[in-house]
Amino acid sequence: MSFSLLISFFLLIPILLLLRRRRKPSKRVPPGSLGIPIIGQSLDLLRAMRANTAEKWLEERIKNYGPISKLSLFGKPTVMLYGQAANKFVFSGGGNTIVNGQTQSIRMILGDRNLLELSGEDHRRVRSALVSFLRPESLKRYVGKMDEEVIRHLHMHWHGKQEVKVLPLMKTLTFNIICSLLFGLERGEQRDQALDCFQAMMDGIWSVPINMPFTRYNRSLKASARIQTMLKEIVHTKKMELKQKAASDRQDLISCLLGMVDEDDKQVMTEKEIIHNIMLVIVAGHDTSAILLTFIIRILANEPSIYAEVLQEQEEIAKSKLSGEPLTWEDLSKMKYTWRVAMETLRMVPPIFGGFRKAATDTEYDGYLIPKGWQIFWFSAMTHMENSIFPDPSKFDPSRFENQTSTPPYCFIPFGAGARTCPGYEFARIETLVAIHYLVTRFTWKLCSDNFFCRDPMPAPSQGLLVQICPRKLS
Template sequence: MNIFLTSLLFLIPIIFFILSRTRKSSKRIPPGSLGIPVIGQSLGFLRAMRANTAEKWLHERIKKYGHVSKLSLFGKPTVFIYGQPANKFVLSSNNSTLVNQQTESTRMILGDRNLLELNGADHKRVREALVSFLKPESLKQYVGKMDEEVRKHLEMHWQGKQQVTVLPLMKILTFNMICSLLFGLEEGTRRDKFLACFQEMIKGMWAVPINLPFTRYNRSLRQSARVQDMVKELVHERRVQLEQKGASSHKDLITFLLSMRDEDGKEVLTENEIMHNVILSMVAGYDTSSIAITFIIRQLANEPAVCEGVLQEQQEIAKSKNSGESLTWADLAKMKYTWRVAMETLRMVPPVFGSFRKALTDTEYNGYLIPKGWLIFWVIPMTHMDSSIFPEPSKFNPSRFENQASVPPYSFIPFGGGPRMCPGYEFARIETLITIHYLVTRYKWNLCADNSFSRDPMPEPSQGLPIKVYPREIS
C-alpha cells in the first residue's frame, strides 16, 4: 500500500505537467471549428465563391474569431489568416517553414517539377531561370511580335463584328501570345490542336476533390498527358535546332531554358523541369492575363471618364506612329495612366482569390500555433478592399497608384510580393498595355449583360462579357 501511494504521489506531478502542457498547446491553436470530418467548411466556402460572396463569408469568420482562425477545407485542417501582416508572413517566409500547397488536380496536371511545387535550392534555381527570360531587358525585343499578335487577333475576331464575347476571345489572344513567344509555335493546325487539348486540360485544373466530377478530372488528366507530349516534342525539336546552331538562344522560352548552362557547363534545368514550367507559364499567362484584360474592358465600359483618359493617352501615342508601325518599349513607358487603370482593376477583381501554403514545422504566427502539416489559407482581395489601406475601396479610382510608394508593402498583391513575386509580371504588363492600346484606339463598346461575376475559382463576368462593338473614327 505504501509503495502504491508513493508511486501515485510520484506520478501525479508528471501527469499534471503533461496535462498542463497539452492544455497550453491546445489553447495556442487558433480558435474556430474543423466542422464535419472531411467536408469541414468546404461546401459553404465553394457556394460563397460561386455566389461571389466569399469575402463576406470570410469577414463573418473574422468577426467571430479574429484575424486568425482554424477551419477545414477540402479535407485538410487549415488556418485562415488575414491582413497585411498575413500577406507578408506568407510571401516572405523561407521554404524551410512554409511551402506551396496546390490541389491534387493542379499537381497532377502541371507536373511535380513546376515552380509551385519546388522548394529551397530547386525553387531558387528554376525561378532564376524563368526570371532571366521574363525580365524587362529580355522582353524588350518581343514587343513588336506581341504587337503583331494583337493586330492579327483584332482583324480576325473583332473587325466587322457588331457584337463579341470578350472572355473567350481574350483567352484565344493570350494563348496565341504564349505560343508565339514562349514556344515559337506559329499559327496553323499544330497550334489549333494544342489549343483544343489545352482548353480541355485546364477545365479540371483549378477544381478541388470535393466538387470535381471524376469524369471531368479524368478527361483533364488525359488531355494533360497529350499537352505534355506536345511540349516534350517541342523541347526535342528546339534541342536539335540548338545543336545544329539553327536557332538563337533567345528565340523562345524553351530554347532559352535549353541553352542555359551552369559554371560547369551542365544544363541548369532538367527536361522535366523545362516541360513542367513551360506548361505552368502557359497556364498562368492564359488564365490570369485573359481575365485581367476582360475586366479592364468591362471597367472601361462602366467608367466613361476613365475610358476617355485612357483614350487620350493612347491616341497621343498613336499619333506619333506611322501607319502600320508597331509599338515600342518607349511607347509602353508612356502608358502610365492606362497601367494605373489596370492596377485598379486588379485591386478590385484580382484573378486569383487566394492560395494555400503548408506548414513544414510547428509554426508561430500572431501568438498562435500552426501545427506541422496544417494548411494556411490567405486571401488577396481582403487587403485590396480594406478601407484602412484603400479609402472608399468600392470606388474605382486609378489615382491611388499615382504614387506607388504610398501603397503599403504587402497590401496590393495581385502578382504576389517579395521573393514570391510572379516571374511573369512584366510579360502580363506588356500584353495588357498593347491590347488596350489597339482596342481603345479602334473601337468603342457597350455591355450587353449585367455587371455580375462569379468565381469558380477564377472570376468570370456574366455570360463571358458580351459587348456591342462600334468602330472608332481615327482622327
C-alpha cells in the first residue's frame, strides 16, 4: 500500500465515524459499541489475552452489558454470547440460522474451503471425508507409528539434557507426528521448511486484517502461500503414486482423501478443498495438542498427588510390556485416570479461547436481533470456570470427569459440542496418552520458571515452560 493511500485511509476514519453516528440502529440490536471502524475492540481483546486478563475483560463486558453484547472484532461487527444456552445456540446452528464463518484473517490464511468456512451439504461432505480417516477404527492401526515418533523425539531432544523448554519441544513433536501420520512427509529439509513456515503463519491467525508489510497479517499470508505451494507438490506426488498403484490410499490422510470417490467415480473433495483442510488439520492438531501436553507437564510438576496417580497407572502398563514393545490400542484404553487429568487440564486452560460463527439471516436470540452477516463470538473459558457447573472451579480435580454425563451439555467445550465436535478429538487423545506415558515413565522434572502464561492467541507459559529433568528407571 502506497503512503498516499495510507494517508487517505486514515482521513476516511472520521467520515466513517460520522456516518455511523447518523445511522439509527435497531433498538433490538444487543447493547454495546462497535468502536473504531475495522479495529473495533480487537486490540483491546488481544492485549488482554497477552496479559492473561482476557477472562476479566470478558467479565467486565458481561457486567456492563449482560450475556449478549455487540462489538467489532477483526474488521467485522460481532455479537458476543455467553453461557450454556449460548453455547447450545452456537453449536447446534441456531436452527440453521447460524453457519460457519471465521474472521477474515483466518479465512485468508487457511483458505475459504476449509471445514470452518463450509456449511450445509459441503460441510457434511468434507467432514465425513475427514472423519473416515480420523475415526477410532482407522486410527487404531497408527498407534505403533505414533509410539515410534514419540520415542524418537525423546531420544533426540530429552535424553542427556538437564533442562528443556517444554512448549517448543511439544510443538516439534506434534508437528512431526502430523507430518508422519497425516501427510506421509518424511524427515528432512522439506519438513523443516514446512515447520518454519507454519510457525510464521500461526502468528497472524488472530490479527487485524490490514495487509501491509509491517503487520503480522501480511507475514502470515506470505507463510500461508509458501505452505500451500508445498502441499500442492505433495498432493500431486501422492496423486501420481496412487495412479501408478505405488502407494495405498490408507497410508496417510492426504492419500485417503485423494482416494475417495462417490458413486459416479468422481473425487469427493477437490484439490483446493484437500489443501485448505490439510492447513486446518495442521493448525488444529499442532498447537492445541502441544499446549495440552505442556500444561499437563506443568500440572504434574505442581500437583504431586496427581503425578503419583498418573505414574502408577502408566507404570502398571509399562510393566506389562516386553522390552521395546510399542503401546497398543488396548493399552490406551487402560489410561483412564491420565485422560481425566487431560480433560481437567482442558477445562482450566482450554487451548482454544473462543471462536467465530456467522449469522446466515437476521437471527433472534434472547430477545435481541443478530443482523445477517454479523460475526458471533463464543468463548469456552467462562462456562469452564462457572461455580454452578464445576464446584470450586479453581481447584484441579480430575474426578470431575469420572462420570462425564454428570456435566451439563454445552458447558465443557474444548472440542466443541454436538454436531460441531472436533473430528480430530480421538487423534488428540491418542497423541496425548502416548506422549505422557513415555514422559512420566522415563523422566522426572521440576519447574525452573514461574507459572505465568499469556495467550497469543493460544496459552503459552513464560520461557516456554523451562523444566529441569532427570532420567528415571521403571520401579
